[in-house]
Amino acid sequence: MTIDILWILFIVSNFFLLGSSRLHTYIRVISLQGFLLSVLPWFSEGPVSGHIVAMSLINGSTKGILFPWLLSQAIRRAEVRREIEPFIGYGSSLFIGLLGLLTSFWIGNRLIPPTATSVFTAAMALFTLFVGLFLIMSRRKAITQALGYLVMENGISILGMALLQHDPVVVELGILLDAFAAIFVMGIIMFHINQEFDHMDTDRLNQLKD
Amino acid sequence: MILLWTSLVLMIFSGGLSLFRRHPSSPRWSVAGLVTACLIGIVPAVHSLWTGASSETRLPWNIPGGACHLGIDPLTAFFLIPIFLLSSLAAVYGLEYLQGKQPVSWFFYGLLVAAMVVTVSARNGILFLMGWEIMTLSSFFLVTAEHEKREARQAGWTYLVAAHIGTAFLLVLFLLLSRSSGSMDFDSFKGLSPSETAPAWLLFVCAVIGFGTKAGFMPLHIWLPEAHPAAPSHVSAVMSGVMIKTGIYGLLRFLFYLGAPSPWWGWTFIGIGLTSGVIGVLFALAQHDLKRLLAYHSVENIGIIALGMGVGFLGLSGGSTPLAVLGFGGAVLHVLNHALFKGLLFLGAGAVLHSTHTKDIDHLGGLLKKMPWTGISFLVGAVAISGLPPFNGFISEFMIYLGCFKGLSPVHPSTGPLIAAMTGLALIGGLAAACFSKAFGIVFLGEPRSAHAAGAHEVGMPMKFPMMFLAGGCLLIGIFPTLALRAIKHPLAQLIPNLAVTLNDDLSMAERALSMISWSAGALIGLILLFALGYRLFWRGRRGGSAPTWDCGYAFPSARMQYTASSFAQPLTDLFSPLLRSEQIGSPGKDLFPKDSHLVTETPDVFWKEFYRPVLHRIQNLLARGRILQHGRLQLYVFYIVITLIAVFLLEMRNP
Numbered sequence: 054m055t056i057d058i059l060w061i062l063f064i065v066s067n068f069f070l071l072g073s074s075r076l077h078t079y080i081r082v083i084s085l086q087g088f089l090l091s092v093l094p095w096f097s098e099g100p101v102s103g104h105i106v107a108m109s110l111i112n113g114s115t116k117g118i119l120f121p122w123l124l125s126q127a128i129r130r131a132e133v134r135r136e137i138e139p140f141i142g143y144g145s146s147l148f149i150g151l152l153g154l155l156t157s158f159w160i161g162n163r164l165i166p167p168t169a170t171s172v173f174t175a176a177m178a179l180f181t182l183f184v185g186l187f188l189i190m191s192r193r194k195a196i197t198q199a200l201g202y203l204v205m206e207n208g209i210s211i212l213g214m215a216l217l218q219h220d221p222v223v224v225e226l227g228i229l230l231d232a233f234a235a236i237f238v239m240g241i242i243m244f245h246i247n248q249e250f251d252h253m254d255t256d257r258l259n260q261l262k263d
Numbered sequence: 264m265i266l267l268w269t270s271l272v273l274m275i276f277s278g279g280l281s282l283f284r285r286h287p288s289s290p291r292w293s294v295a296g297l298v299t300a301c302l303i304g305i306v307p308a309v310h311s312l313w314t315g316a317s318s319e320t321r322l323p324w325n326i327p328g329g330a331c332h333l334g335i336d337p338l339t340a341f342f343l344i345p346i347f348l349l350s351s352l353a354a355v356y357g358l359e360y361l362q363g364k365q366p367v368s369w370f371f372y373g374l375l376v377a378a379m380v381v382t383v384s385a386r387n388g389i390l391f392l393m394g395w396e397i398m399t400l401s402s403f404f405l406v407t408a409e410h411e412k413r414e415a416r417q418a419g420w421t422y423l424v425a426a427h428i429g430t431a432f433l434l435v436l437f438l439l440l441s442r443s444s445g446s447m448d449f450d451s452f453k454g455l456s457p458s459e460t461a462p463a464w465l466l467f468v469c470a471v472i473g474f475g476t477k478a479g480f481m482p483l484h485i486w487l488p489e490a491h492p493a494a495p496s497h498v499s500a501v502m503s504g505v506m507i508k509t510g511i512y513g514l515l516r517f518l519f520y521l522g523a524p525s526p527w528w529g530w531t532f533i534g535i536g537l538t539s540g541v542i543g544v545l546f547a548l549a550q551h552d553l554k555r556l557l558a559y560h561s562v563e564n565i566g567i568i569a570l571g572m573g574v575g576f577l578g579l580s581g582g583s584t585p586l587a588v589l590g591f592g593g594a595v596l597h598v599l600n601h602a603l604f605k606g607l608l609f610l611g612a613g614a615v616l617h618s619t620h621t622k623d624i625d626h627l628g629g630l631l632k633k634m635p636w637t638g639i640s641f642l643v644g645a646v647a648i649s650g651l652p653p654f655n656g657f658i659s660e661f662m663i664y665l666g667c668f669k670g671l672s673p674v675h676p677s678t679g680p681l682i683a684a685m686t687g688l689a690l691i692g693g694l695a696a697a698c699f700s701k702a703f704g705i706v707f708l709g710e711p712r713s714a715h716a717a718g719a720h721e722v723g724m725p726m727k728f729p730m731m732f733l734a735g736g737c738l739l740i741g742i743f744p745t746l747a748l749r750a751i752k753h754p755l756a757q758l759i760p761n762l763a764v765t766l767n768d769d770l771s772m773a774e775r776a777l778s779m780i781s782w783s784a785g786a787l788i789g790l791i792l793l794f795a796l797g798y799r800l801f802w803r804g805r806r807g808g809s810a811p812t813w814d815c816g817y818a819f820p821s822a823r824m825q826y827t828a829s830s831f832a833q834p835l836t837d838l839f840s841p842l843l844r845s846e847q848i849g850s851p852g853k854d855l856f857p858k859d860s861h862l863v864t865e866t867p868d869v870f871w872k873e874f875y876r877p878v879l880h881r882i883q884n885l886l887a888r889g890r891i892l893q894h895g896r897l898q899l900y901v902f903y904i905v906i907t908l909i910a911v912f913l914l915e916m917r918n919p
Contacts, residue, residue: 140898156909163916186908189901198897 056096059089060173064154067184070204071146074135076128079200080121086181086207087116093214112210115229120203120236127239128196141191153183174211182208199239206232264320267335267384270304270347271377278373281366290361293369294354297376301351304380308343311335315753319386328447329389333381337753341595342383342505342512345602348736349504350376352729356610357497359725360617368408368495374401375501382509388437388447395433395477395509399426402506405498406490418486418493425486429476433513436469440520452520463521467528470517471535478510480569481539484562485871488546491558492622496613499554503561504606508598511568515595519758526580526677532573533680537687540566542869544694545839548701548832549866553612553622556702557605560648563691564601568594570684571663577677578670579759587759588769589666595751597659600740604647604656607733611641614722614730615706619715624705624828626715631707633719638707640730645699647737650692652784655740658747661780662773663688694835701831710822742785744777829864836866844869 066082066089073079091113094105128134141149161176185205189198210228277296281289311317319334335343354372361368378401381394403426407419437447439461444451476483487507491499518524543562550556571594578586614637615630616622631638647654650661667685671678711717721727740747748770756766814820829836836843848863892903 160912160916164912183905186901186905190898190905192898 060177062089063177068150071150072143080124083203084117084121088113090207090210123236139192154180178208178212264318266303266307270300273300274373274377278370281369287363290366290369294358297354298351301347305347307335308340311340312337330387332386333384334386337757339384341754345599346379346505349602349606350501353497353500356726356729359723360497365408371401371404383512386449406494415493418489422486422490425476429473432469432473466521474510474513478507479562479565480535482870488555488558492552492554496609500606500609504602511598524576524580529573529577530680532569533684536566536570536573540691544691548698549836549843551624551828553624557608568597574666585769586666586670588766589662592751592755593659593662596747600655600659603733603736604644607644610730611637614726618719621715626713627706628709628712628716630719634721636727640734643734643737645703649696649699653741653781655737658744665773705828709825712822742781745774748774
């Protein structure tokens, strides 16, 4: 039962991301998602083992603290506060998010057999994945896209938990390393985009195509 | 086998040396290593060829379907020997040719030789394809060695695309072959019945297109006249002399896995051989670029090999041993011979290019006096490639002729193709002789046509020696055909085991005929030499003067009034003009009192112009419509991914 509360928090946080425009809010929400993610392994089957503790700690410290800190640094340096003029407005984003939630529930349980822990794991994973991808698609600023990428990674983490219940450590660590490298690179790139073009609107980068 | 492994490792290592040691002397070390590796590797090959023994080793390897399985049997050994021989000679040659430029090219050179060795000795499909691909890629980098030139880049791309289309067919071939047994080992291909895998015709077509692209069968040859001129000359020699023969090797090895040959295999090969041979030599006749001319001759010689194989397949399907033995024997022997004389000719062309900095035949002339060794070696190669005794080209072509004659009978259905093969071979031989009298005559005889040619000088020992060595090889095989027939005995016995009983009889029959002709040709040459010597002795001490050629009373003859490459070949190119479609720019003066006029003829490849270019343009235009998808908007790219993801999910849900 308690795990359902976690899922509700996930859903709410995802909608929050879809509906807000302030970058600081984004980062706080993503930090919250990171903490939620770090709590998730405690609900898995069986006794609490060493690796669950380790994973929880690593997840919490990186996704809950380190990445948000890195991103807020990037925001400060790039001096942007808001995501203005998204391609898809906040109201429509919320509505599409709702459709995404429905689809995720519909697909999730058919695609991946429900786990013993919770029937919603797969649906949640797909929904978070969808929100992350949607943020990348519909927002203009490079930083929002980095945030969307993080949300997507969260979704993949949940999916890993749903698919590989017994030995997810390797997968988890792989994803973390991935995300870490990505955030690092994105931070640098965003800084340079900002320096170079005085803005970081990715839709204007299409002049760089061959 | 341990020697082969040592050779491979040493080869890659010494090639790699040039990557790390940026020192002027590092190419010398690389070449020394390469030559040593080749000498080591040639030992087991000669052993296997001479005794007919075969050996193989397997090493553990973690690749799905792959196994590190190398082996030497007579067929492999027969291809290994020219690879090692020509590669080491060309490496020595390249040392002077490159003059320390492009040190990195030695890395790719080592890799190319090693890949060729792996390709012909692999006993596993995956390993074979890996060797094949490394061979393609390393030679691509060698072709584009002078990448600052636009034509080199263009040639490289053409080559790369053509080679990969070929590889795609090979991949299909291997997948089909391994379908029933699930193993990519060649041992498991043996004794497959086509019904278990795929229809034999499908496998046959895949093999012919896949291997034929590398070998340069006519409609698939378009990369050859581009890539050979662009590569450094010693690389052209290796590519034309031995690399394209890996295609022939592949055909010889894999077609025999496909069960009993049908007569139409033979007809197909004779058709391919006639097309490649006749059209190849015609296009060679129309070229002005010496290396491009030689490249077209490679197509022609591959055509002769295909003719031999066609005759052999006709013999196999009709159960006629002499036909099979002489056909395949001629084809296999021509592989060796072509490696010798085409290697020699490319090295000779390279020496000319090195010394005069031009490969345009019309800018050369009179080089025989300035570069006697190069000239004589080139002449030997030219006579050999025209199939004249007493050189080696004659031996293999004569075997194919002999096979055709043996197979003639008024009732047999294969008589028609055999007559076609014979007449085609005769036409090819005649045109080749015409082409090389043009090439040799314009380049080496007469007066220099430009300052480049006038300033020519003989090349140094590292370049002279390989040419003389190869010329010696051509003469050796020509005078002692017994030696060559001994060399092809075991490979033939391996190819056609059930006909091996009468193999020796057929070969000795060929041998008798051959040695008679060779000896009489040798005697003729001896007589001429004797006569020349006597002439010399007679004229010694009595000086004749030297005077300009009589010029019909014209007062100011110049070197530009000599025959040019186009004018020399004009009677023949005019005859075949519907096929060649030469482009003529400008016109010769027609008035009674000639004014300034100029004339340029160009003969671009007719397949490229009439077939590939329009087709590729179509494809490009078609694909260009897809470019609206590439708009540079990141958001939409992610959108594509999402759409694909959802589609995959839905698809997955549909099938339970």
